[in-house]
Amino acid sequence: MKKYSQKIMPALLIAGLLLFWECSVYVFHIPLYVLPSPVQVIRALLEEGATLAFHAQVTVAEALAGMGLSLLLAVFLGVIMDCFPLLRQSIYPILVVTQTVPMIVMAPILIIYMGFGIAPKILTVVLMCFFPVAVSFCDGLSQVDEEYVNLVRSYGAGRFKAYGLVKIPAAIPSLISGLKVAATYSISGAVVGEWIGAQKGLGYYLLRVKNSYMLDRVFACVAVIIALSLCMNGLIRLYQYHALPYMRKKP
Amino acid sequence: MKLNVQDLTFSYEDKKILDGITFSVEEGEFVSLLGPSGCGKSTILKLLTGVLTPVKGSITADGQGIRGLSQAFSYMPQNDLLFPWKTILDNVCLYGQIHGSLDKVRQEARKRFLEFGLAGCEDFYPAQLSGGMRQRAAFLRTSLCQADILLLDEPFGALDVITRGEMQDWLLEMRKKLNRTVLLVTHDMDEAIYLSDRILILSQSPARITDELLLEEKSRSRDWLYRQGGLRKEIHERIMANTSL
Numbered sequence: 001m002k003k004y005s006q007k008i009m010p011a012l013l014i015a016g017l018l019l020f021w022e023c024s025v026y027v028f029h030i031p032l033y034v035l036p037s038p039v040q041v042i043r044a045l046l047e048e049g050a051t052l053a054f055h056a057q058v059t060v061a062e063a064l065a066g067m068g069l070s071l072l073l074a075v076f077l078g079v080i081m082d083c084f085p086l087l088r089q090s091i092y093p094i095l096v097v098t099q100t101v102p103m104i105v106m107a108p109i110l111i112i113y114m115g116f117g118i119a120p121k122i123l124t125v126v127l128m129c130f131f132p133v134a135v136s137f138c139d140g141l142s143q144v145d146e147e148y149v150n151l152v153r154s155y156g157a158g159r160f161k162a163y164g165l166v167k168i169p170a171a172i173p174s175l176i177s178g179l180k181v182a183a184t185y186s187i188s189g190a191v192v193g194e195w196i197g198a199q200k201g202l203g204y205y206l207l208r209v210k211n212s213y214m215l216d217r218v219f220a221c222v223a224v225i226i227a228l229s230l231c232m233n234g235l236i237r238l239y240q241y242h243a244l245p246y247m248r249k250k251p
Numbered sequence: 252m253k254l255n256v257q258d259l260t261f262s263y264e265d266k267k268i269l270d271g272i273t274f275s276v277e278e279g280e281f282v283s284l285l286g287p288s289g290c291g292k293s294t295i296l297k298l299l300t301g302v303l304t305p306v307k308g309s310i311t312a313d314g315q316g317i318r319g320l321s322q323a324f325s326y327m328p329q330n331d332l333l334f335p336w337k338t339i340l341d342n343v344c345l346y347g348q349i350h351g352s353l354d355k356v357r358q359e360a361r362k363r364f365l366e367f368g369l370a371g372c373e374d375f376y377p378a379q380l381s382g383g384m385r386q387r388a389a390f391l392r393t394s395l396c397q398a399d400i401l402l403l404d405e406p407f408g409a410l411d412v413i414t415r416g417e418m419q420d421w422l423l424e425m426r427k428k429l430n431r432t433v434l435l436v437t438h439d440m441d442e443a444i445y446l447s448d449r450i451l452i453l454s455q456s457p458a459r460i461t462d463e464l465l466l467e468e469k470s471r472s473r474d475w476l477y478r479q480g481g482l483r484k485e486i487h488e489r490i491m492a493n494t495s496l
Binding site: 145147148150151152153154155156157161165166169170172244245246 | 302325336346350376377378
């Protein structure tokens with residue numbers, strides 16, 4: 001019963017908020033270019049379904065490419081930084097600094113350097129996703145119990161074999177945590193890149209409909225962005241469920 | 252395989268932990284290192300496995316000098332240290348995975364699951380096993396190493412009293428079957444008396460071997476152990492003689 005109410009309560013709250021929103025638009029006669037009602041947003045979503053799907057495809061491809069690159073870079077750099085503590089001390093502050101630069105400032109610079117193609121969008125995603133993945137993985141590696149490493153070393157494993165057998169597998173749960181955060185950011189990262197300069201993608205679509213004051217379509221596009229971000233996060237959870245069965249919660 | 256340790260000395264950050272440890276273990280013998288907590292018992296095992304490097308002293312197995320990591324020893328730590336992401340079968344085959352003989356070790360492991368009270372647990376994860384079963388799995392992993400000398404570092408120290416007793420009974424039975432040279436580190440007097448052929452008593456840190464006791468009883472049981480009050484008192488007095496509170 002408690003479990004059932006835990007699921008139903010948030011759904012009821014969201015439904016209530018949507019109803020309040022819908023009623024407010026009609027009662028106060030709010031025009032479409034100020035605030036569309038949820039029904040108008042759903043209508044726009046259905047009418048623009050095909051267009052949104054086309055642009056979403058581009059955005060998802062950029063997000064996936066950026067995520068993949070971030071993952072590769074984070075694992076490589078994580079292992080290197082764990083192997084050489086001096087390197088970690090040198091690189092870690094640079095990583096932190098990269099996160100303090102606003103992406104809305106970085107994205108136009110990347111376009112100047114790399115043009116209007118897919119590359120600056122992917123790099124924007126990398127800049128947004130790399131940090132949480134790298135930091136989680138580095139922390140995961142540094143928190144591995146040395147006793148495990150000593151054990152495999154005493155069994156005859158070399159330093160690099162110890163990484164493959166103990167350190168990397170033990171740090172995978174931390175890596176997954178970072179990936180969950182990064183997955184949520186990845187779609188937004190691609191959208192920011194497209195917003196600054198693109199011919200396709202949800203960011204480009206968003207800019208176009210915003211300039212035309214078609215706020216129902218803006219909201220519809222935002223809804224798609226939210227749904228895609230949740231899907232990306234869900235993908236990582238699905239991977240975790242199937243690839244790491246030992247982490248499943250017991251009933 | 253016979254183990255010889257000569258004048259083993261170890262310091263950590265200018266603090267002397269071991270001070271000229273000298274002892275030997277005969278082939279097939281079960282020897283316990285008994286001493287107060289924190290005296291450096293586990294450090295001796297870490298030096299033998301090559302995880303730590305001694306300041307001075309020598310270690311030989313069958314006359315062959317040992318420096319660094321050695322295939323002569325198989326180490327079982329205090330905590331089971333089973334990898335949570337591996338099944339029990341994969342955990343116990345760790346040695347095979349490291350040395351590229353996984354299929355052979357896997358075959359051998361499957362045969363031994365029943366003997367170790369783990370039948371049916373091959374595909375379980377460590378979190379699904381009880382503390383006693385985990386320790387047995389860790390012991391199976393240790394015994395599957397191709398090493399002749401088993402180094403057991405307080406293997407049942409993390410278990411509750413009842414499970415620990417059961418595990419000691421089980422190990423007493425297993426040691427006859429395994430027929431390997433065993434060096435056990437413990438601070439549990441009963442465990443040392445119950446399982447060992449010989450007990451080496453260590454002093455407080457910096458540790459030295461202060462005493463040696465030979466236990467010649469061949470047919471041991473819990474009843475026999477409970478009758479060893481005098482021996483327990485004697486060991487306690489010998490430990491306390493070298494311990495300042």
